[in-house]
Amino acid sequence: xxxxxxxxxxxxxxxxxxxxxxxxxxxxxxxxxxxxxxxxxxxxxxxxxxxxxxxxxxxxxxxxxxxxxxxxxxxxxxxxxxxxxxxxxxxxxxxxxxxxxxxxxxxxxxxxxxxxxxxxxxxxxxxxxxxxxxxxxxxxxxxxxxxxxxxxxxxxxxxxxxxxxxxxxxxxxxxxxxxxxxxxxxxxxxxxxxxxxxxxxxxxxxxxxxxxxxxxxxxxxxxxxxxxxxxxxxxxxxxxxxxxxxxxxxxxxxxxxxxxxxxxxxxxxxxxxxxxxxxxxxxxxxxxxx
Numbered sequence: 418x419x420x421x422x423x424x425x426x427x428x429x430x431x432x433x434x435x436x437x438x439x440x441x442x443x444x445x446x447x448x449x450x451x452x453x454x455x456x457x458x459x460x461x462x463x464x465x466x467x468x469x470x471x472x473x474x475x476x477x478x479x480x481x482x483x484x485x486x487x488x489x490x491x492x493x494x495x496x497x498x499x500x501x502x503x504x505x506x507x508x509x510x511x512x513x514x515x516x517x518x519x520x521x522x523x524x525x526x527x528x529x530x531x532x533x534x535x536x537x538x539x540x541x542x543x544x545x546x547x548x549x550x551x552x553x554x555x556x557x558x559x560x561x562x563x564x565x566x567x568x569x570x571x572x573x574x575x576x577x578x579x580x581x582x583x584x585x586x587x588x589x590x591x592x593x594x595x596x597x598x599x600x601x602x603x604x605x606x607x608x609x610x611x612x613x614x615x616x617x618x619x620x621x622x623x624x625x626x627x628x629x630x631x632x633x634x635x636x637x638x639x640x641x642x643x644x645x646x647x648x649x650x651x652x653x654x655x656x657x658x659x660x661x662x663x664x665x666x667x668x669x670x671x672x673x674x675x676x677x678x679x680x681x682x683x684x685x686x687x688x689x690x691x692x693x694x695x696x697x698x699x700x701x702x703x704x705x706x707x
Contacts, residue, residue, distance in 0.1 A: 418630055419680040425515035427522070429476045431550040436472040436484045440464050443475065443520055445487040445527035446502060450520055453499040454507060459516040462496035473530070473545075475523045483519060487527045505634065509680060517680075525633030529563045536561075567599040568637045571609045572686045573621055574697055575646040579670065579690050580617060583661040592674055594683050598637070605640045617662045618653030619646060625696040630682040641682045643695050667691060 436442065441461040444451035453460030464472060464484065471488040493501060505524050511517050533552045535542055541556035552561045572594050573580035581592040597612035599605060606624055613621050627641040654662045665673065670691055679685075689695040693702070 418628075418682055418685055419514075419518055419521065420631055422515040422518050425479050427476055427478050427515065427519060429522070429550075431548075432474060433547050434474040434482055436464050436469060436474070436482075438464060438466070440472075440482055440484055442468070442472055442484045442486050443523040443527075444468070444490050444496075445485065445524055446490045448505050449502040450505055450508065450524060451491050451496055451500060451502055452508075452520065453496075453501070454503060454511050455499055457511055458513065459508065459511050459520065460499065461516065461520075462491070462500045465491050465495050475526055476519070478515060478519050483523065485523045485527055485530075487531060509634075521633040522631070525636055526563060528636065532564070533561055564636050565631075566635075566637045567605065567608075568632075568635075568639050569597060569599065569605055569608045569612060570639050570641045570682050570686065571595040571613055571621070572627075572641070572643045572690060572695065573613055573617075573619065573646060574643065574690060574695070575650060575664065577666045578664045579687070580613075580619070580646075580652075581663055581665055581670075581674075581687070582616065582659045585656060585658055585660040592687070594686060596639075596683070606642075609642050609644065613644075616655045616658050619650065620648050621645065622647035623697065627686060627696060628682065632682075639682050641686055643686070643690075643697050645697060667693075 440463065442464045443461060451462060468486050468489040472484040472486045475483050475485040477483065508517050508520055533543060536554035536557060536559050538559050539554065539557045541554050543552040544555055546553050550563060582595055583590060583592060595613050595616050597608060599608040609624060610621055613619060621644040624642050624644045627643055630639045632639050650664060652662050674687060
């Protein structure tokens, strides 16, 4: 998945560092990032001197400080040969994995910085804290940390079948699992049951936690669950969220699912079900062998 970059280490511990000539900088403009993608590989530009005062420390990657800049953005040609503006989604299939993770995480941070300018309580302009990744209100003392929204990914299974969906009104057209944001006062487990019911009209049981994933594209922390159908399998699709919801058995899934996406939690979970290595299938196989 996108966070699987070992043995490389992305250290997001905040430090009040100042950029130097030669330091890599991730420049952000809206949904675009200034970088090179040659042969599918990412190349980051070095600091452009005129932007130095606006470069903010993001994190380190294998000990190398990486900075972020969104206030002053480069013009085409300033970053060197092949360094141009790319939509953030272009990096989904790029490599190496550690740079992909770094750029997407930096973009997530840039969105937060741009959205966090004034205090929502008293309206005073915020200032960056010198010791934490935080914006502080100098008037009322309010502290604001980076936005991380909890959400769930739910693989609903029924024996040899899995419930797959397609989003409505999005450019992403491949199969996905039921997903949604956690609401206030709600656990992740309750979110899973609610989202499945709201989007597809079925109930679930036997919920198994699988894995979590930071997903900077949508500022979320995703929690993945496998579960089983509980009751009738008739689907009632919420077309404001989904264009389609279908039950596919493993043979149908093998024919229709494109498994090239190795970065998302959704893709990994569907792949596990396809080969019978998801937690529910594994538990049933073990029970039969006892």
